[in-house]
Amino acid sequence: MKNDPDLRIIELGLILPPSPKPAGVYRPVLVVGQFLYVSGQGPVMSDGLLMKGKVGAELGKDEGKLAARQVGLTMLSTIKTHFGELKKIKRLVKVLGMVNCTSDFDQQPAVINGFSELMAEVFGEENGIGVRSAVGMTLPSNIPVEVEAMFELYEEQ
């Protein structure tokens, strides 16, 4: 039986934040052929504000991981708002996980796991886990984590 990610969100009691407005000249999502591309998403909280802070300075590893989970919730909200039902998604293909961190912070994978574990919970282990890079850079609005992703869609019936 096919996993129903929209139902899983309810079962898991997840609260999706409001979908953010694009902060520049880009689309939140774009469908090309069998693929859904999602622009880099930040950690939007339930009140619509962004989490802030650099990991390794104001935020520790575990706070960074929570921010990465919030990025995942934001991405699910963006997809539902601008694309539609999650059950049209076949699988997560590729993730670029970006951590706003100090130059000596070296645990970006542990931070981005907050995003990846959420995707595995919602889409299942088989379809919710794809390839990934988890690296450190400097992010807009001083958000701690940003993730861009590419999903494969089910073929239209």
Add this chain to the structure above:
Amino acid sequence: MKNDPDLRIIELGLILPPSPKPAGVYRPVLVVGQFLYVSGQGPVMSDGLLMKGKVGAELGKDEGKLAARQVGLTMLSTIKTHFGELKKIKRLVKVLGMVNCTSDFDQQPAVINGFSELMAEVFGEENGIGVRSAVGMTLPSNIPVEVEAMFELYEEQ
């Protein structure tokens, strides 16, 4: 009526810089199936030299945005030189916008808009705006901005 991006370049009076030689072991562009992949491009000026400087230090936000626009002009030059007519491009799919900035600079989207607004002018709002991440890192030759992109091509008739 289909937008003609090659004509738009003339109408807008855009001056494309010379297409840069690869600065390493890579191809400037590669076509695979229906997609045109473009290697990370820097801001080449009309005399063939690169703009330089870190945003947040030697360059401000607006100078960074001008550099991002110049990256767009460089990319158009690269595509015309190594691929061919822009009218074979159906749309911009995905952009990774990279800003060489200080660790406290937080307006990468405003900088990369310089690139994105140019693409919208040349290819139109519908086809020239795709998904995007705009983030900060350290760039080769101390260029202020680098952008890599993926375009969808029209199917061959």
Add this chain to the structure above:
Amino acid sequence: MKNDPDLRIIELGLILPPSPKPAGVYRPVLVVGQFLYVSGQGPVMSDGLLMKGKVGAELGKDEGKLAARQVGLTMLSTIKTHFGELKKIKRLVKVLGMVNCTSDFDQQPAVINGFSELMAEVFGEENGIGVRSAVGMTLPSNIPVEVEAMFELYEEQ
């Protein structure tokens, strides 16, 4: 005659390190349609340990280039372990080359050439060289270089 990359590895006397275990919630490789996506790989040495150090600080440009070559060997090992024979690969499409460097280091392309030259040796100049960005950021476990890649596969007979 088709180049045989598995044979080339033997001819070149290359020693592949052990394939690393994923350091987080992701797959080392994923096949979707005609494409093989590979997660960001670090420089694993023959004893299974990671090379460490920031380029521009503990490591110079040439040491960084050697690390990038080792990333290439690690990626070949990962592909052989988790996907299968290299001869099923048609070509390298796209590389994101990430250098863990100081904020004033500006020769990321020279570093990533260590990876790209290896791919050209193993897959040939035509098929082993794709599009690329080579940029600087902060990397997990303080590894000097990380590379993610996308390959095109031959169609199944």
